[in-house]
Amino acid sequence: EERRLAACYRAADLFVLASKYDNLPNMLIEAAACGTPLAAFDIGGISDIVIPGRNGFLAPPFDAGALADAIAAVLESPQKLGAEARAHAERHFDIRRSAEQYRALYEAVLRERR
Structure with missing residues (x-):
């Protein structure tokens, strides 16, 4: 349930993601949206979500010691x-901003095809 999941994110002191491979993980976005600070390996698109010193900290990939420091x-x-x-x-x-960006992208592609 979304409500229960959000309550769990809000109850946490932080959200840690130690992915080996990831692009733009929804879990990080969901935790951040609930006001939970973040710590993660700097993999794929994670740096688009975690802004070091602003909403959490990043560690070099697979460096457990650096991830502990980030935590x-x-x-x-x-x-x-x-x-x-x-x-x-x-x-x-x-979601509204994302939908608007997709709409603008689709319109631009359609204009180019004409």
């Missing part, structure tokens, strides 16, 4: 990072 850094100011996590998610990943 510790998040825990130093979780409220500030969480507030920015939510703001960043709203600015960049809002």
